[in-house]
Structures are given as structure tokens and as C-alpha cells.
Amino acid sequence: MKIIKLIVSLVLFYNVSFAKEFLNVGYDLSNTTMLSKKDMKVATDILLKKLLENLDIQSSFIYYYNPLEIQKDIDTSKLDYITVTPLRVVKYLDLDSLEKAFGQGSNNMKEYNLILISRSELNIDNDKELADKKILMNTKNELHTLYIDYIFLKNIGNQKAKLHYSRSYQRSILDLFFKKADVAIVTQKSYDIAIELNPQIAKKVSIFKKTNISDAQLGFFRKGLDEKIKKSMRNATDNINSTVKGKQLLSLYKTEKIVETDLNLLKPIRELVNKFNKLKKVKGIK
16 A cells, blocks of 8 residues: 555656756655565655656655654755654654645545554453453554554553554455454544455454544655745646546545645644653653
8 A cells, every 4th residue: 555655646746747856756665565675765756757748847765764764854955745653753753844735645534544443243342451452553664653542541551552464454364364363453434445345244243442643644845845846746736536547547546536645634743652651751761
């Protein structure tokens, strides 16, 4: 799914005409699961060739594992546009150096909110019951681990959660369905899609807890980027949702629409980070 998010950003260039402008595009790989850096580079190089072969656009792509490198490249104007997770923005980036651009979206952005699901037969109804449960999640996703760590520290104490790596939300849902685990962190959208494909899942896997914490990718321009480039890209964003070709591309990449980055999505995550830090301080944990 991560490559899809990057591809959608590239689609925005399709109907944009630049006069030999050079654009440095960055992508945060912190949540990468199924695709390696090499896989992503091959895929994006192929797609870029197809999308930009008739346009006079020069561009380069930078892939980041270390969030500190992102801010450094923004400060030195090495990076012009970045697609990044909300938690990375809150913890590592300076919003004063960024301007909101566009990112992953839908008609209902709550679809990207994290939820906790469990096997229905377990009848879990409070956080304390997670203590001895096998929990599936993307352990490479810093937001997932932060949320579980906060729940455990607040309600269970210093006991470590029984976390098990899952390569995708859909895999987690199926593993619960087939009783290979007890609990999983997924998004509302992934759960809804799974039920649509197999209604039996709703009988065996239920939502234990909903959150207002979004896992959607956000896009930002470097502050000071040429206004002509930003205007052209924003126009392309508007047009891609209203043209036949644009709708076909969005359908191909399984994304409903491209939307302007909503800074309000950062608020619940910032609150979670602050609450977790305060709780650690109270309990004497560094």
C-alpha cells in the first residue's frame, strides 16, 4: 500500500506543464512493510518514465528511513515536497519550514483512523484484558507501537505487550478470523473492505476500540518553493478528481481522491505523544 501512496503523489504531475523546473520529492519509508527500498525505486522509476515522457520535467526521488534527515534536507532546500506520516511530522519536523500540500484522502477521512479489533468470542471490553493477548500490528510503524505502549503503561503497568509483526492490515484481519491471534491494530477502511469482501468476518472479528488517530499519509511543500510549481500542482490536484482520466488513475491506484493536507489530523497525535510523555515522567520512566 505504501507504494500506492507514493504513486498517487506522482499522478499529480501528469497534467502539469513545467518549464524545465527541477523538483526533489521525498518519501518517508518508516512504515514500509512489503516493499523494500529497492522495490520502490524500481517501481517509481518505471512509473515516472511513463507519466513524464511527454513532459519536460526533471525530478529526483529521495527515500528516508531517518526522520532527522528529512528536516535537514528541507532546511538546506534539498527537498521540495515530502510525503510523510503524521507522527513523523509531530515528533521530528518543523511546521514553520513547511506549507501544507496534498496527500491521501477520501470523502470520509475517518476511514484512515486506527481501530483495535479482536476475535468476537473473546468478548474483550476493556484495555486491561489486552495484557495476555497476542496482538498483531506493523511493528515498524512508530504510531502503532506508540499507541499500544500508551495503553499498556496507562492501564496495565510496565508489562510488555505480546506484539507480533503483521505485513498488512488485511493479513491481520484474516489471522484473527482464522484464530491465529487475538487482537490487531488496523484502520477503519481496511476493516470495512474486509467485511465487504467477506461478510462472515463481521461475525468473528469485531471492533473493540475506535480512535481519532489517523494513519493517512500527509504531503507538504518546502516553504519558499516556487509559487508557479505549487499552483500548477494544486490545479492538477483539483482536476484529477473531476476528469475521466483522473478518475481512472485514482481507481487504478485504489485511492478515492487527493485532498489538501489537513493539519487538524496532527492534533490527536500530538495529544497522544504529550500524554505518553507525561505518563512516563509520572512513573519515572525515561
